Amino acid sequence: MMTASPFTALCLKLFGVIFILSSLIDFLTLAIPLNLRNNEWQLGFINSVVERGVVPMLGVALIILGYWIDSALNADPLAKKSVFDLRLPTYILSILLGLLFLLVIPVYLGSLNEAKGNAMSQIEKGAGQGREQVQRFLDQVNAFAQNPKLLEQRIAQQKQILQAGQVQGAALNPQQIAGLSNEVAQLEGLRQLSKDPGAYRKRIDQIKAELEAQLDKRLQKAETDATTQALKQGLKTGLTSLILSIGFATVGALGLRNVISGADRR
Numbered sequence: 001m002m003t004a005s006p007f008t009a010l011c012l013k014l015f016g017v018i019f020i021l022s023s024l025i026d027f028l029t030l031a032i033p034l035n036l037r038n039n040e041w042q043l044g045f046i047n048s049v050v051e052r053g054v055v056p057m058l059g060v061a062l063i064i065l066g067y068w069i070d071s072a073l074n075a076d077p078l079a080k081k082s083v084f085d086l087r088l089p090t091y092i093l094s095i096l097l098g099l100l101f102l103l104v105i106p107v108y109l110g111s112l113n114e115a116k117g118n119a120m121s122q123i124e125k126g127a128g129q130g131r132e133q134v135q136r137f138l139d140q141v142n143a144f145a146q147n148p149k150l151l152e153q154r155i156a157q158q159k160q161i162l163q164a165g166q167v168q169g170a171a172l173n174p175q176q177i178a179g180l181s182n183e184v185a186q187l188e189g190l191r192q193l194s195k196d197p198g199a200y201r202k203r204i205d206q207i208k209a210e211l212e213a214q215l216d217k218r219l220q221k222a223e224t225d226a227t228t229q230a231l232k233q234g235l236k237t238g239l240t241s242l243i244l245s246i247g248f249a250t251v252g253a254l255g256l257r258n259v260i261s262g263a264d265r266r
Contacts (some may be wrong), residue, residue, distance in 0.1 A: 005073045012066035013086060019059030020093070026052060039118070042111040043233075046104050050237050053244040056097060059252060065088050091255035098249030103242045108237055117232040120223065127219045134211045139205055151191055158184045164231060 030048050035041040062077050063086055143150060161167050172180070186207060 009066040009069040012062045014061030016059040020056050023055040039111050039114050046108045050241045060094050061117045091252045094252030095193035095250045098245045105241050125221045130215045155187050
């Protein structure tokens with residue numbers, strides 16, 4: 001067992017160095033091409049770095065464990081006489097990584113908040129377009145009231161599209177089919193009410209209220225989903241980065257203090 005401990009310690013140190021170097025190369029590769037002004041690039045880069053943050057931490061742990069085996073079993077006297085000691089650069093790197101993972105938290109949260117704002121703007125824009133479509137449909141319905149023949153043509157046209165199962169050469173999807181079927185049903189109902197202007201006007205107001213309620217419901221769901229997604233990403237990446245920062249900084253600071261105190265005693 002004594003003859004195996006130097007080899008075990010050496011393997012742990014070697015694997016630790018490999019883990020650290022490979023992770024640093026990975027971080028550098030992720031940063032290429034550098035685009036700090038791009039909000040999506042910042043979020044993707046920080047997410048990727050934080051997700052891989054355990055790899056260099058494992059490397060630090062392996063190096064420390066290798067030196068602990070050396071000192072505990074006194075199995076590698078040559079390592080004690082060696083001028084180059086991996087522990088000092090490992091502890092310094094650990095402190096730097098702890099600082100890095102701490103600093104990326106406000107940057108990430110700021111980028112995430114900006115991305116959420118952009119998503120909300122897109123949602124509002126889509127809602128505005130939806131309201132315009134509703135208004136165009138209502139204007140069209142009003143035109144049908146003034147021209148019954150136009151209403152008949154519209155019903156026949158939509159039924160023909162449903163029977164063909166395609167529009168402009170493209171097959172209808174289930175959502176389009178449902179929308180067209182609903183429109184035909186509404187138009188046929190309006191045709192029956194066209195003989196009573198008061199009932200016709202009431203039905204139009206009812207259709208408008210239903211369409212606006214559906215639009216508001218979709219808008220509220222989209223905003224809730226965007227807020228929930230941003231909160232989940234912020235908590236996951238922010239807390240993980242904080243944990244990594246505390247882990248790296250603690251190991252680095254304690255290890256550096258032990259190295260310095262050990263040098264003072266000598």
